[in-house]
Each structure stands twice: as C-alpha cells, then as structure tokens.
Amino acid sequence: MSERAAKVTPADTDEQHDEQITDSAAPDAAQEVDGDADADGESEPTPVTTGAESVVRALENAGVEYAFGVQGGAIMPVYDALYDSEIYHVTMAHEQGASHAADAYGVVSGEPGVCLATSGPGATNLVTGIADADMDSDPMIALTGQVPTAFVGNDAFQETDTTGVTTPVTKDNTFASDPDRVGTDVSEAFALAREGRPGPTLVDLPKDVTKSETDREPDEPTVPDTYEVQERADEEIVEAAAERIETSERPAMLLGGGVIKGEASEACREFAIEHEIPVITTMPGIGSFPEDHELSMEMAGMHGTGYANMAITHCDTMIAVGTRFDDRLTGGIETFAPDAEIIHVDIDPAEISKNIHADYPLIGDAETVVQQLQEAIENSPQAKKWRAQCQQWKSDYSMAYDAPEDEPLQPQFVVEALDEATDDDTIVTTGVGQHQMWACQYWTYTEPRTWVSSHGLGTMGYGLPAAIGARLAADDDQDVVCFDGDGSFLMTLQELSVAVRENLDITVAVLNNEYIGMVRQWQDAFFEGRHSASDYGWMPEFDKLAEAFGAAGFRIDDYDEVADTIDEALAYDGPSVIDVHIDPQANVYPMVPSGGDNGQFALTEDQL
Amino acid sequence: MRRGLEGPAPEERPTPAGRRNEQGIRIDPEVEATHEPRRTVISALVEHEPGVLSDVSGLFSRRQFNIESLTVGPTTNDDRARITVVVEEPDPGIDQIKKQLRKLVPVISVRELEPDAMQRELALIKVDADDPAQVNAVADMYDATTVDSSPETATFEITGARQKIEAAIETFGQFGVREISRTGTTALARGTEETAAALSATESATEQTKTQQEYPADDD
C-alpha cells in the first residue's frame, strides 16, 4: 500500500491545543467520576486519550448502536478507536451502501444513522447516499477521514475537498481542525442531524487530528447557538386557519414525510378522524395515515391514485403538513389545488411559499402545530357531500388491475401477495423505477416508518442497502421486504455479501422485466417507442447469484408459484432473493406527465 | 399493466375554476398578477469561520438567485462578519433568499434593508490622462480622489451610491477608461435601527410569517 498519507507524522500541535482549551463547561463526566468508577467496579468509560477516541465517545454518548462503513487510510485512527467500543460496525461492500444503510437506519429508528468512510474515493462514494438523505430530510451523520492537515490543499494521495463536495447536499458540515474539539464537532453534528428538520451532517476528520493526543471529552450533543427551531406556530394564524377549516366545504389533509419525522402521525390521525377530513399523502408521507381507513385517499402525484389526485385538485382547503410540494407531487403549479386555500405546517420556514403559496403559514413542529389547530377548532367542517364525492372517486378510479391467468405475471399481484403474507408492521424498501411505484400503489401501509424509499433523489440501488439498515433498526419480529427492479438491484447487489455475513433476515423481491422499465415506459409514451439503452435483453439469474453469495435464491414465473415461493422465502432465516419474472410490458398507471395537471391523470397510454 | 386502469377519461372529469401563477399563488383567472423583480439589499451577520462565504455564495448559485454584488467584511466583534448582498428578484424570491440564508447554520441573522438605507460602494477608475485638466474637472465633479498618476494614466477613487459610480464611469468614458475595479455595495440601516443583529431565529421566523401573509394574491 502506498498511502503516503499514512506515513505522515502529525505535526506537533500540542502548543496550539493548550491555547485553545477554554474553560467552557464541558461535562467531563467520565473524568470526574473516574475515581468512583473503579471503586464501584462498574465499567465506566475510560477517559479519552486521542481525537479518534473522542469521536467514538461522542457517538457512544449519543446512544449510537450501529455504524456502517468501509475502512481506509485516513479513517484508520477512528476505526482503531471503534475496535474497543460497544458500537457494532457493519462493514459494507461499498461506501454508497454504507450511506444508504445509515439513511434507512435513520428513517426506521428516527435517530441519525452513522456512516464512515476514508478520504477521497471513500468520501465521494458516500455522496450519493448523503444527497439522498438530504433530499428526504433523513437524519444521518457521515464521518470521513481526511489527509493530515498539513497536506490539505496539496492534492495529496486520496485527498478530496469533502466539505466542499458535500456542502450542497448536507444540512451542515465541518472540517475538524482541532483534536480538543473534534469530539464536540461530532456531538454537534449528531444533534444537528436530528433536531428541527432532520438531515445529513458530515464531519471531515484529518488523520493528524484524530491521531493527536487529547483528554478532552466531547460535549453533550447540542445544536450550536445559531441554530434555533420554532416549536409553536403563531397563535393568530392558527386561529385564522382553524376558522377556515371550520367553514370549509371541501377540506383535505395532505400529509408529507415531515409528519413521520415529527412523530405527528397520531395527532394527524386523530385530527382527520375527529373532523372527518379525507387524507392524502405524499410519497414520503406514506404510512402517516392508515391506507385501509375510509378517509384515506392514499398517495397523490405523478403515480398517485386517481382519487387522491381528484381530491387534491378539487379541495377548497388543504391542510398540508410536513411537505415541500415537490414537483412530482404538484405536477404543473398552475393547476395544483387551484381552488384551495393552503394551510402549510412546516418546521422549516424556507419551505413556506417556496413552491406553493401558503395562505396560512404555520411554522413549527408538526405534532405541536396540529395539536394547536385541534385546540383552536370548535366545529368540524360540514363536508358530508365532499366526503361522499371522495368515496365516489375511490370507486370510479379504483386501482383494480387486469391479471389474466394466460398472460405474463402482473407485478401488482406480486406486491399484493407479499403484503398479504406479511404482518402490518412489515418494512418495505425499494429501488427506483416502476417496481417502486407498484410497491407504493399496491401495498397497504398502515404504520409510520414502514415505508423506506428514495423519494427526492430517486436513487436506483437504494433498496438492498436500505433493507440492511432497516433490518438493524427494526424490531426482531418485524419483517423487512425489499422490492427491487432488475436494474436497481444490479447497482448495489454486492451488499448481499453483507446481509449473508451478518445473517440479516431480509426478503428481496426483484420485479424482473429485463428492462430499465420506467425508462421503457416513458419511451413508449413520449419517444415513439424507441428503446434507446433501456432494453437489457439479458439479465443474470438472480436466484443463482443469490446462492453464490450464500443467500437463498428463488424464482417465480407464474401466478401459481407466487404464494408458495413467497412463503418459503419469508420463512428462510437469513437473506433471500426472489427473482420474479414479470410481464416486461407492464406499465405504471395512473400517470400525470411531468408538469401536467393532476386532475387530468392518464389511466392508459393513449390518454397521455 | 399495459392496458392501464378503468375510469372516466380526463375530458369527462370536472375541472376546477381556479389557477395559480408561476410563483404558486392563487390568481383570479381574469387578472394575471405576477411579481416584478426589484433590487434590494440584504445584510447577514454570520459566524466568522472558514467556509461561510462559500456556503453563502454557493447557496446563491445553486438556487439561481440573481445577485448584483456580494461583499463581506469584519464587524466590531471578531467572531462575526457581515455579508451584504444586493439582489434583484421578485418578492417571493427575495423572501426565499432570506429564509434560505437563515437556514445556514453559521448565519446568525438576516435582514432586508429599507430602501433608504445607507448604501455605498467604492470604485477605482483608471483613465487615460491625455488631458489632465479635463480629467481632474470630472474627478472634482464626483468628489473623486487621485490615487495614482503616471504620464499616461490617472487613477481615481470614488465612493458613493451605485448610481453615482455608474454616472462617474460614464462621464470618465470620454477620456478612455482603461480599467475599473468596484467593491460592490456595502450598507447599514439608518439611525438607531439595527442592520442585521443577533436576533433569535424564532423572532425572525415570526417576522417572516407576517410578511408571508402580506402578499396579496393580486396587488390592489
């Protein structure tokens, strides 16, 4: 190994440290109780001696149980400190896998997932997963090794300007330059990832900083003073919004991912049910309201249900909670809920009126604000006719699909069969493409944190590493199912080695159409069926591939194999892969073309 | 599935009467109201730390906000710096800029200055000095100070509002302007009013909600 970086002796920075030690109230708890600890015979944490140890201590203090990563030169001191820690490190096959696993861990547990990588290629490999977490506001912390400070800026071996590269895709990032502060940098990054609107944070760790001696314990995980979050919304606007809801004839709730992150599902559920308001979700909002409830209109947007898109288009009052009005949800802005006054609840003031003007901007924590609204409302809206209309739309635009026995297997059937074979609390992860949309449409989600997908970034390859992270965050008795596309699976399937090594009980259903299916569908609709670079025409046999990895492999070609094979795969204690050969021509409907009118969703290709 | 789903076709469905404009504001279909861009000065107090300038400038390029100038300099507090940005955007864009800036962790506070705020810019203008008397007369007109002179050139320093500097550059144009360098606008609020001070995010968020409500769908 020619890691020039590894040979560098850290510059003697001791003098500098002494100067920078301030008398801030660092809770050097471990040090203070040190004497007693031995007397009690309890295993008090040993005092830190290096920057790397304080990094790991910061994670331990924050309650971190798992970390996902890949070793390498510049991060070695941190890994060395991890060696003695209770934190369980999962070595991933690729750093992208580490960032997706950490992201999914954060989605399912609500606590920041942790990923680690070395400098240069390790750090750049993390970037896709960091960007993914940023788009979906998932709590995550990335720790990257960096070349020693003295080499920074010299294009040293495996040097990348990691903070520079990740600034646009992190909530905040820090270049750690002081061994006495590095632990606190990590604590702060952890707190920032979780507080307010969650998101990924990153701490770049130069090797000399982590190797240097320090006895400074990290501060408690708190956000910096400049970061403040508003919890309660302006009471006047709450009153006005409540009045609007009371007099509304066609009210609808639109629940986004912020409802789940803000633990507001329960409050929203109570609100909707008490006032009998139909509920629409965004894609990240899936699970915030039980889809088997009468009031549920399910997901709206490009591939949302027809009834959700009718409801969104025709409501006169929209109570939108924790959504950023992404273009895949809104379609063309001109035609988005054009009759509706918008009550927008969001913890991030910058989301208010960014895409859709908020008539009632309610900045604050989703749960708190929904409770404020609940308290302010005296009478439920009189919307019987509207509710009947919504039910009518549910039957007019039913998602029922054709599945003739003598024709190739329809993917919707497979999604429904897996849903039926598993409990309600089963976690679903996905890749990106048609299979992801079928997983949205044909699985009935009833609980928050059971839908784990790449929404904003749309990252193919998310599904399998996400299943690994989700598995470790989930309860032991929860099932984890990954719906993948053949193309998406190929992007990160090496992570199967991790699932096997760690004996993780996950079931991957590859909805195999031997196409880059979603692209093929668009080509058929918008490019005169010219299948440029979308027809794989050949795919490896995924069941055998799975077996080569040491996982259980299954294959389904026909309807009559579906139920039994699914049962077998679910029963297998460890990772299993079902290669499901579906109708290669199957398409996702309804569909609102990009920038289109939600109310004019197409039910067939000729309506596009 | 290839066939698609059942249900009334798009043309058989009711359509709502309303519409929104490009900025997502509900409009009366009769009176199309859009916000015109306007020039304004935004002042931000930030932590004086490495990376903050690139955070701020990166934000402007990433979100495609139109900026005329961006200046940064120290304040009376060594740990703080002031960034002054002149932008040209419609009202919703200006609001987004303020909110996005506030969101950056090292940013302490953000304020849009009143139109009457003190705004100054400094320019160095190097002109051909073939006719020194004439050149100096113009310099006097604009209160310019001579910074350097050579047999062929004269360089002046001019301070003032942007309009004054632009007028000066235009007038000097008759002699032949060789080079100019301008600092961009820096600004402070008038009187006892604070420019962008360490007010809490909660206050600023509330202040924002208020402005939000002030946008009428159509200006009347």
Ligand SMILES: Cc1ncc(C[n+]2csc(CCOP(=O)(O)OP(=O)(O)O)c2C)c(N)n1
């Ligand atoms: C990393 C990445 N590259 C490219 C795309 C563009 N893209 C979106 S969907 C899709 C097809 C996905 O194919 P597959 O995983 O087989 O799923 P299918 O649509 O067939 O279900 C592609 C290429 C993407 N979303 N992500």
